Amino acid sequence: MSYTEKGDLNADGRMDTPAFHRNQSFVVEVLKTELGDISSDVLEVGSGSGQHVAKFAETFPNLTFWPTDLDPEHIQSIEAWRRATELANIQKPFFLDVTSDDWEFGTENRPPSDLAAIISLNMIHISPISVAKNLFRGAGDYLSATGKLFLYGPFKRNGEHTAPSNAQFDATLRARDPAWGVRDVTDLEEFASANDLLLDRRVPMPSNNFTLIFSRRN
Numbered sequence: 001m002s003y004t005e006k007g008d009l010n011a012d013g014r015m016d017t018p019a020f021h022r023n024q025s026f027v028v029e030v031l032k033t034e035l036g037d038i039s040s041d042v043l044e045v046g047s048g049s050g051q052h053v054a055k056f057a058e059t060f061p062n063l064t065f066w067p068t069d070l071d072p073e074h075i076q077s078i079e080a081w082r083r084a085t086e087l088a089n090i091q092k093p094f095f096l097d098v099t100s101d102d103w104e105f106g107t108e109n110r111p112p113s114d115l116a117a118i119i120s121l122n123m124i125h126i127s128p129i130s131v132a133k134n135l136f137r138g139a140g141d142y143l144s145a146t147g148k149l150f151l152y153g154p155f156k157r158n159g160e161h162t163a164p165s166n167a168q169f170d171a172t173l174r175a176r177d178p179a180w181g182v183r184d185v186t187d188l189e190e191f192a193s194a195n196d197l198l199l200d201r202r203v204p205m206p207s208n209n210f211t212l213i214f215s216r217r218n
Contacts, residue, residue: 012080012084013076013077013079013080014049014050014077014080014081014084015048015049015050015051015073015074015077016049016051017048017049017051019048019121019122020049020051020052020055022206022207023121023122023152023205023206023207023209024051024052024055026205026206027052027121027152027205027211028055028056028059030150030203030205030211030213031056031059031060031117031119031150032059034117034148034150034213035060035063035116035117037062038062038063038116039062039063040063040064040114040115040116040117040144041063041064041065041066041111041112041114041115041116042056042060042063042064042065042066042115042116042117042118042119043065043066043068043111043115043117043118043119043142044056044065044066044067044068044118044119044120044121045068045096045098045118045119045120045123045135045138046068046069046070046120046121046122046123047067047068047069047074047078047093048069048074048077048078048121048122049074049077049078049081050067050074050077050078050079050080050081050082050093051081052119052121053065053067053078053081053082053090054081054082054084054085054087054090056119057085057087057089057090058085058087060089061087061089062089063089063116064089064091065089065090065091066091066094066110066111067082067090067091067093067094068093068094068095068096069093069095069096070095070096070097074093075093075094075095078093079092079093091111092109094109094110098131098134098135098138099130099131099134103138103141103142105141105142111142113141113142114142114143114144114145114147115142115143115144115147116144116146116147116148117143117147117148117149117150118135118138118139118142118143118147118148118149118150119150119152120135120149120150120151120152121151121152121153122152122153123153124151124153124183125153125154125170125173125180125181125182125183126173126177126180127179127180128179128180129179129183129187132183132187132188132191133191135149135191136149136188136191136192136194136195136197136214137191137194137195139195139197139214140194140195140196140197141195143197143216145216146215146216147215147216148200148213148214148215149192149197149213149214149215150211150212150213150214151188151211151212151214152205152209152210152211152212153182153183153209153210154166154169154170154182154208154209154210155182155183155184155185155188155210155212156170156182156183156184156185157184157185157186158184158186159184159186161182162208162210163208165207165208166182166208169182170182185199185202185212188212192214193217196216196217197214197215197216197217198214198215198216198217199212199213199214200213200214200215201213
């Protein structure tokens, strides 16, 4: 099972997904405002093709990126992108099921337990709500005191869609799998609060998407 989309496959195993080309520049600009010049570790949950983490590593050479996914084909693609870019600040991708009780961070070949950021793009609407809930649990467990959780995608607010296109997309998702769907920011704020996090910023993005930025509650 995978929580992220597949794309065209290059001969060396690198996938090329439309979503990357649509949103990568906008996501990078948001990350620039939040991550600055810090030197630390960043986890990407649901890295998919691996294109985003390669772009992030190129943009932020001072940060060490840890890509993850559930799908073996995606793991292969992420590793292919890592090798193709030859960027030293991308760690080998590893399998991560966020619904696991213990992510085992701080152990060998895993990220440290005090991350500067956790990034998840276009994932929580194509996975059961338990994935979103446990993503916040992991953020509560493994973000540093100044760490941030970044979520990108379409979101509802107080049960209402922000655009008709998002309502149509939500219906399409639920037709594919009743457990999927565009998530409500209000629900995510509840998950955050349960893990001593709060919503800092809600950044409008193209195509009626948003980047949500959560941080530790003071």
